[in-house]
Amino acid sequence: MNNRRHFIKHLSVLSAGGALAETLLLPEIQRSLDRNNDRFASYSPLELAREEDFWQTIKDAYQLSPDIMNLNNGGVCPHPLVVEEAMIKYHRFSNEIPSFNMWRKVDKNREPLRQKLAELAGCNAEEIAIQRNASEALETVIFGLPLKKGDEVILTKQDYPNMMNAWKQREKRDGIVLKWLDFDFPIENEKTIVDTYAQAITKKTKLLHVTHVINWMGQIMPVKPIVELAHNRKIEVLVDGAHSFAHLDYSIHDLGCDYFGTSLHKWLGAPFGTGMLFVKKDKIQKLYPLLAAPNPRSKDIRKFEHLGTRSFAIEQAIEQAIEFHLKIGSERKQARLHHLTRYWATAVHTLPGVHIGTSLDPRYSCGIALLQIDHLKPVALAQSLFKNYKIHAVAMDYHNIHGVRITPNVYTLEKELDYLIQAISEISTT
Template identity: 55%
Template sequence: MNNSNRRSFFKKSLVMAGAFSSGSLFNQLHAEDFEEKAKIYNDLSPEEMASNEDYWSLIQQAYPASSSPVLNLNNGGVSPSPKLVLDAVDRYDKMANMAPSYYMWRILDQGREPLRQKLADLGGCDPEEIGINRNATEALNSVIHGLDLNKGDEVIGSIQDYPNMMNAWKQRALREGIVYKQLSFDFPIEDDEHIVDMYRKAISPKTKIIHVTHVINWVGQIMPVKKICRMAHERGIEVIVDGAHSFGLLDFDIPDLEADYFGTSLHKYLSAPIGTGMMWIKKEHISKVWPLFCDQDPTRGDIRKFESLGTRSFPLEQGIGEAINFHNAIGRKRKEERARYLKNYWAEKAIKIPGVKLHTSLKPEYSCVIAGVSIDGMTPRELESTLLKTYKIHTSPVSFENIDVVRVSPHVYTKPSDLDRLVKALAELAAK
C-alpha cells in the first residue's frame, strides 16, 4: 500500500469506525445485543431493572475485569473499561504510531469537537462550556488557580474534600494570603438543611467561593449541591463542584446543579480510559478564569484555552467516545439504580453482622454505590490488607481526619455473588 492509499485508508477508518460515527466499535460489537435486551425488559422501570441479573450479565460480559482473580471493589479509585474501550484505544494508538505527528494532529485531532459535543449531550449542557483534560484534579486546579482572588478573600470548603483540591487552596493561602476555611462533617448525614446551614454559618462578608464535593470520596455521601448553590448565589458567592464521583454515575444534568464550575474524572464510573477528565465552566465565567497552562490569549472566552496541554494522547479521546456509547446504551437512570442496588445488596447484609459498622446512609437521596465499612477491633489498613491477602478482595483503606473505614465501591460489572463473597469475609473477620 503506497503512502497516499495508506492515508486514505486511515482517514476512512476514522470516519467509518470512529467512536463518533455509525461505524463505532460499540455499534459493531454490542448495539444489537443491547437493543434486544432492552426490548425484552422495556416495561421494567430502572428500579425494577436494577435486580434483573439476566440484563446485567450482558454488561458484565463486556468487562474483562469481571473475570479478574482479584475482586475489584475499589472502582471509586479508578474503574476498569469495557473491552471495546480498550480495543478503541489500542486501534488508534497503533494508527498514531505509524507517523505520530501526522496521524495525531491531522487525523485523530478531528475527533476533539465531536467528543466535546458527546460530553455536552451527556452532561445536558452547551459544548462551548466543556473542556477536555486528564482528570478532576487538573480540571478543578485550573479553576482554583485560575480565579482572581485577593489577599484576605475567603474560600469555604471541608476537611472531607479531596486532598488535591484542599492542597490547591492551601497553596493559594500560603502564597497569596487568601483565607481557606474548612468545615468538618460527621457522616452519614440525612439532613440537607443541616449541611447547607453549616456552609451558611461559615460565610462572612469576605467569602468569595464555596468549594463542595458532590459525592464524598471517602464514604459516598451525596451532598445537596443545588441547595448549597442557591444559598451561595443569594449572597453573591460562586460555587465550585468536584464531580469526580458523580458524573457517569448519578442521573443529572450539570446545569441543574446551578453551580458555576464543575470538574470530573471520566475514568471512574463512566469507565473511560485511565487519564481522562472534563471540566465545565458556566459560559459567562470562562473569560475571567486564567488557564492553568499557558494560552496565546488567556483572557478569551473560549473553553478551548484550557486544553493547551502540549502533546497528549489522542487515542484516549476515541476511547472516551466508546465509553459514552456504552454508558448511553445502558441509560443514566438505569445505571444509577443498579449501582445503588449493588451497594444496598451487601450493606444491608453487613449491618446485621455483630461488630460490623456501616458509615454511609442507605437512603437513596444520600448515597449511591460507595460505602464505608469497619469492623470493631481492626484498623482500616488491617481490614483492607486481610481482605486482599486472605480473600483476594481489593478495597481502599481510609484513615483521614474523622473517617476510619474501608471504602467499598462496586460497579455495574460486579456480580451479586461477588458481594456475597465480601459479606462472608466480613462475617468471618468480625467473628474472630
C-alpha cells in the same frame, strides 16, 4: 509513475481511516447490549436493578481480573472492552505517523466529542473543556480564579486531598483565607449541611468548594441548595464531581454551579487519564488557564486545552465510554449501584461489631459505602479481605473517617457480593 500512483492509492485507503470516527462498539457486544435492552425495555430502573441477567450481559462486556474481586472502583474504574479496543485502534493509527494521523485526523473528532460530553453533562458544548483528570480540571479553577489577599473560600476537611492542598498552596502564595467546615458523616439531613455552609459565609466569601460525592465514604452533598444559597449572596460555587459524574443521574445545568471538574476514568469508564472541566459561559473570560494559552483572557473554552502533546487516542476513546454508558442509561446505572450497596450493607449491618459508615438512603448515597468492624483497624480489615478472600478494597483512615471503602460497579453481580457478605461475617466473628 507507477510507484507514485500506488503510494497515493495507499494514502487514500488510509484517509478512509475517517471511518475511525464511526461508532466503534464491537459488533457482537453491540448486538448483545441491544438484545439486552430490548428484553428488559419494560422494566423500571428499580426493577432492572435486581435483574441479574441484564447485569451479567454488562459484565460480559468487560475483561476483568479472574483472580481478584475488585471493590475499589472508587479509585479508578476499568473500562469496557469496546473502550479499550477503540483506544488501541486510535493509538495504532496515530502511531503510524503521529504528527499527521494523531494531530490532523484523530483530533478532528474533538469537537463532536465535546458535543457528546456536553449532552451527557447537560450543558452547552462551549462550556466543556477536555482534560486529563479531575485534579487538572479543578486546579484550573483553583489557581485560575482572580482572588486577592483576604478573600475567603469555604471548603471542608472531607474534600479530596489534592484539592485541599491546591487551596492551601493558594493561601500561602496569595494570602486568601480558607474557612474549613468539618462534617461528621453520614448525615441524613440536607438542611444541616446547607446551614453549616450558610453559617460560615461572611462578606468576604467569594467561593464555596463543594465535593458532590465525598470520596471517603460516599456521602452525597446537596449541591443544588448550596448553590442557591451561594448565588443569593453573589458567591460562586466550584463542584468537585469526580465521584458523581456518570454515577448519579443529574445535569450540571440543574446543579447550577459556576465551575465543575471531574475525571472520566472513574464512573464513566473512559480511558485512564481523561477528565472534563465545565465553566459557565460568562465566567470563562476571567478564569486563567493552568497551562498558558495564546490569549488567556479569551472567552473560548478551548483555551483550557493547551495541554501540550498527549495521547489523543486516549481522549478520543471517551466517545465509546459515553456510548457504553448510554446503553445502560444514567438513571438505571444509579439505581443499580445503589441496589448493590444496599444489598451487601443491609446483609451485614446487624452482625455484631459491624457498622456502615454511610447512609443507605438513596438521597445521600449510591455506589460507595464504608465498612467498619469494631475490633479491626481499617488497614487490617482491608488486608484480611485481600489475604483471605482476594477482595480488593481500600482502607480509609483519615481524620474522623475510619473503615474500608466498598465500591462495586455495573459489572458486579449479587453472587459476588454474597461472597463479600460471607467474608465480612467470618472476619467479624473471628
